[in-house]
Amino acid sequence: MEAHLTEWLNLSVRWVHMITGIAWIGASFYFVWLENNLNRVNPKTGLAGDLWAIHGGGIYHLEKYKLAPPQMPENLHWFKWEAYATWLSGVALMLVVYYLNPSLYLVKPGVDLAPAMAIAIGFGSMLVGYGAYHLLCNSALGKRPALLGAVLFVLLIAAAYGFNLIFSGRAAYIHVGAIIGTIMVGNVFFTIMPAQRALVKAIENQTTPDPSLPARGLLRSRHNNYFTLPVLFIMISNHFPSTYGSQYNWLILAGIAMLAVLVRHYFNTRHDSSKFIWTLPAAALGMVCLAYVTGPSMKSVTPQTAVAVSPNAPLANPAATGAAPAQLPTAESASFAQVNSVIQQRCAVCHSATPSSPMFTAPPAGFMLDTPAQIKAQAAQIHAQSVASQVMPLGNITQMTEQERELIGAWIAHGAPLH
């Protein structure tokens, strides 16, 4: 029952997070697009430019003021709740997925870290991350945007590396995303909104607004815009174990983030885009290269490197899983019976039509390993998650051993025979 409630809580919070995130990032894309496409030739007095657009069957005419209109309009629309709601629902989702279940999802298997400590580090890193970013922006570095960008990039990848030492791969990624998301919402809350409020107040008081205010807001909202694509990748990354599940996941993240920033840069320079058109094929090529370097190393599954089983190797934790398979063979003689026994013990407690684990009332991700036919048909997924990477079993809660992973790898390398 509890597992079922958690699932629906997860669903509801995740859905809200997605909706608010789309509203926020959509607005960010739209306003940067507006800035880039304003017609700035001979604007009317007081205007920076204007723009005509058609959408949903209507024609729109937008005008941007250089600084402010002569008097305040009656009805001014603000864009902030998208940001706040995205952050709040994101923190709630971290709580539901990672912080309610730290040993399963958060802490790296084999790392001795108290769950409360892991949660404190995870949540604290969001706040520390924003603080560090804010100080950097206000330092001398703030006047050199490209260098500032490079420093931020290195710091975020360093955070990914650090998280990777103590967190599971997917938690490491999501916490980098959470730091970036917190920086983005912090920009809205601490810089962009105060600047906008001061601007509006100056207009209402008929005083001349400080021109540095909108400029500062614009710089931070540009930062936010560059953060969007990497953060979107991180938000979907937990579907892709060849990224977060790799030992070098922080390097893969660096590669993908770099490509994302390149692509965003092209879209941000639309009026001058011919200069940056190369970024699109370069990013596509970069993705092909990343796919290649993250490919499963066939070394680990070829019969030549067959499992050398030490007779003393700890095979299983009987307390957690019941009896261990009596003896593991070398790869050449890996039989389906042995593979099946490993999978039933290590995987099917969760991945079954009727999971015996109290944490699940239905097979996670609908992935079931009850029958030989299911196991054979899904050998590639089994390989990706528990041999090529070690993201499964989650939190290695069923204490799968190295030898068992190699056994499964060898069986798959032999064509996954059912005998």
Ligand code: HEC
């Ligand atoms: C503690 C429960 C648990 C155990 C044990 C476990 N898994 Fe999983 N598995 C999950 C959960 C939960 C997910 C969904 C992950 C997510 O949230 O994206 C999952 C997802 C998967 C997926 C991805 C399915 C898809 O289509 O997205 C595969 C493949 C997988 N597990 C294979 C395995 C294998 C192989 C083992 C044994 C070596 C194993 N799992 C052991 C809980 C478990």
